[in-house]
Amino acid sequence: MKLTQAIILSAAILAGHACLAQEVKEDFKPSILNQPGQEYPQVNSQGYVRFHIKAPTADSVRVSLGLGGRGGTLLTKGDDGFFTGTTEGPMDEGFHYYHLTIDGGVFNDPGTLNFYGSTRWESGVEIPAHDKEFYALKDVPHGNVQQILFPSKSTGSQRRAFVYTPPGYEKDKSKKYPVLYLQHGWGEDETAWSNQGHANLIMDNLIAEGKIKPFIIVMTYGMTNQLKWGHLKEFKIDTFQTVLTDELIPYVDSHFNTIADQSHRAMAGLSMGGMETHAITLNRPDVFSYYALLSGGIYTPEELQGKAKPKLIFISCGSKENPDKINQAADTLKQAGYNVVSYVSENTAHEFLTWRRSLYQLAPLLFR
Amino acid sequence: MKLTQAIILSAAILAGHACLAQEVKEDFKPSILNQPGQEYPQVNSQGYVRFHIKAPTADSVRVSLGLGGRGGTLLTKGDDGFFTGTTEGPMDEGFHYYHLTIDGGVFNDPGTLNFYGSTRWESGVEIPAHDKEFYALKDVPHGNVQQILFPSKSTGSQRRAFVYTPPGYEKDKSKKYPVLYLQHGWGEDETAWSNQGHANLIMDNLIAEGKIKPFIIVMTYGMTNQLKWGHLKEFKIDTFQTVLTDELIPYVDSHFNTIADQSHRAMAGLSMGGMETHAITLNRPDVFSYYALLSGGIYTPEELQGKAKPKLIFISCGSKENPDKINQAADTLKQAGYNVVSYVSENTAHEFLTWRRSLYQLAPLLFR
Structure with missing residues (x-):
């Protein structure tokens, strides 16, 4: 063990002891x-x-x-x-x-x-959380979260997704909405953003406060290839990209009141869902206009060069992750002329409060 | 122990042994x-x-x-x-x-x-099950199951329900549908009929085969009063009846494309949900026209006398429950002039295959 490592370890142990000294x-x-x-x-x-x-x-x-x-x-x-x-x-x-x-x-x-x-x-x-009100269940008009089962020829299966429709969706049947496709992380599934993330309540509260224009959110299973932890680099996006862009999006556009064009479609994902968002938005810049990576990496100007310019790039993480990387990437992208917003969630790590807060920051920036 | 009891017990033990002798x-x-x-x-x-x-x-x-x-x-x-x-x-x-x-x-x-x-x-x-196809996930058009959150002044809460809307519900926005209010049993909740019961898949399959006219199903939590097993007789229906008839039904009628009248509204429940159905339909015969008790008791002509006549009474149970009671009650009600259908699920007890099959039998009889 090098001396510097020994010092860091000692400091960590002392910090731990200091912590234990706190009265519970x-x-x-x-x-x-x-x-x-x-x-x-x-x-x-x-x-x-x-x-x-x-x-x-x-x-x-x-x-x-x-x-x-x-x-x-x-x-x-x-x-x-x-x-x-x-x-x-x-x-x-x-x-x-x-x-x-x-x-x-x-x-x-x-x-x-x-x-x-x-x-x-x-x-x-x-x-x-001290800021828990933004994802609390309140006495405001509520949107619905509905389970849809859509046919997938490419995988030979009936697949599940959840669709958030905002309050009032049912009443004005002529109104059409933009759509955010929102992905979970590794080892999670299409239930995560509602159950752990309270995405529906975050939206209900933002809409009730008049802070956003209502939109639809679609959440489906992204680990279409089975893969084990530690093998993320072997992940191939093709299978999921086909399900998303060729099967789910057409199904949603034909069954819900959507504005079915690129400029009214966003994709976001947390962690591995960010990896998926990164890959799919770069492969299919014709499909989405708003890109968001939540604790899910960054974009570089080189990757984006020569492709349709996104209306917004949003990158975020917790302050206990690697915020410098996020902030530096945002600076680089801004200098290259992109519309970028970065966000760092204070005192959180690679965990759901980071992503709830990220969605709360992202939603008002979409479809403006 | 009486001799007859001893003989019955011995027979049961022998039957058990015969069972053990079967090669696995x-x-x-x-x-x-x-x-x-x-x-x-x-x-x-x-x-x-x-x-x-x-x-x-x-x-x-x-x-x-x-x-x-x-x-x-x-x-x-x-x-x-x-x-x-x-x-x-x-x-x-x-x-x-x-x-x-x-x-x-x-x-x-x-x-x-x-x-x-x-x-x-x-x-x-x-x-x-040998007849599992009727509740299987197939490549047919699928309805959606959506979580709704509705305000309940009587309980001071935002309450959850799940709403099944049939395939095509989204497309023809002028079409209106009848509604079945479908209750779970003791100790279960509003997730039971979708998760354990596959109510949505039973409906999708019946509709795909042209065996029923599509309708909406609404499932909410019926154990509005906390109560422990063995205390069912202390259950008072008032709290849940208020939530259902004064809060949920108006919410559903104002947010979904329903035919909002008594003759297009049914109530059914399994086990304790049958007890609730029995009590609420008798208290509020102005609200529902079709009554169904699945392993959930019976109606007598005396209870029904002098009230608005239901269009249908459906009573069912498993063959391992008390089918004689169901069949006798059906005979008595028929003799008194009621439109009654009874159903006994073969080789099942107080369990979900009884109730899946009961819904499969009930659905084609509703809203005719």
Whole structure:
């Protein structure tokens, strides 16, 4: 180990200890993502999470959630047959996936709702964010989220997508809307942006406040090729691009009140969905006019050169990711004459609060 | 114990043994309700279910699914860290809820999708039914299932419902449709009829075959009062009746293309949803014209006397429930001059294949 590495590690350990020294406030409340009537997991006002798992004759229960690099949170067995424990420090605000390891097997916490991530339905917990109002369920007019099943000849299947239609969509049947195609990340699916992302509530609230012109959002499954984590570079976009541009878009345009042209179509994606957005918008600049990568990489002027110029490029990430890269890419693209907006979500990492906030920032910029 | 009881019990035990003597065919395949890429649980052509759960240092893994009264299926630990076991006999065709008990704690099988039942998200497994085609996902035009959020002043909440709109609903915007309000059972919620029941696929297939006139289905949460199993008699219908008749129906009629009158409105429910249907149709005969109880009790001529006459009463159950009660009630109602159809699902009990088949029988009789 080099000396500099040793110093950095020591600093990290000290930071950890400083964190442990914080007094944990005993104001824990059930997470809002618990199953009906379930008291645990609980979250306190500092962002600590407390778990409480019944397994009377188990030897070991570990929770995957915890501070980075510590292997999660090991629970302690009590006399009442419950394993209990609290994260060693506060978690970032927003949504977190996790699971339990019980005597060596992976299971979900029976207290929580499940969310599809890491190619499995995982437990989820929500740390109330200081800005949570923008994605809260409020007494405002609500749009609908509808499951559609569309035929896909290229894959020989009936495929599922979810379509957000804004409030009032049903009433004025002559009105037509632009469409945002919005992709999930690796290991997630077409349920992620509604369940974890609250995309529908973000839209309902923005529309109620008069901050955006209503548009439709379409969310479908992007991992059309099966692939394992660590093999992202082997991902070929062709299969999904065909489903999206040749099958889903024509289906949506023929079944919904859309403005069916390039200048009223946007594509955005988070993480691997950003990779997909990047590839498809560059392959098919005739299809979309607004491009957005949320923790999903950048564009360079070289890639874009000689193609139809997008009306907007939006790139974002959490402040705990690589914001310098995002900001530098935005500067470079601006200098090359592109309309670029970059956004950095404060105090968040590669996680859903970054992406909820990114959508909240992006939506008012679309279809102007 | 009386002699007759002893004889019946012996017969039951012998029947059980005869069942065990059946040779188990080794043609097991992954259940169609498994999570993506998961090999277990598996089902064979006879309806046996095999489980395979990783928990290397656990002492005991039991599955709640198994033959009645035997306490489910106790799995056996192998050298590979997996617990494995097969149900002692074949399960009924169709859908079954289950969960695992691992060292005394209740968890879900990480191999399967989750379904809301017994007031928790449970594991599910599907035994392919000989008549499964009527609820299969086929290459036919598909209707949509949309989540709506409607305001409820009586409960001070924004409530969720799912609305099935038939194929073609979007295209002909002047066409108006009748509506079926369809309720889940105790411990389930508004997701049950789509997820476990495949109500949308049953409708899509019936419409594609020209067997029914298209209609809308609305499914919302009926356990508006919190109540525990065994306390059904304490259930008061008032809270849910207000949500349904004063809030949801007006919302649906103002947001969807419905024929908003009594003669184009039906109510049906399974199990506790049948209890709700029974109570609400009798309290508000001005609202619905078609009444259906699926494993959810009966009507008597005395209850109906002096009220607006329903166009149809449909009562059903599985052959392993109490079909005599259903058939006798139907005879009594017919003699009293009511238009009654009764239906008994062969070789099924109080479970979802009974209710899928009941909806398949009911749909062609509605709105004629």
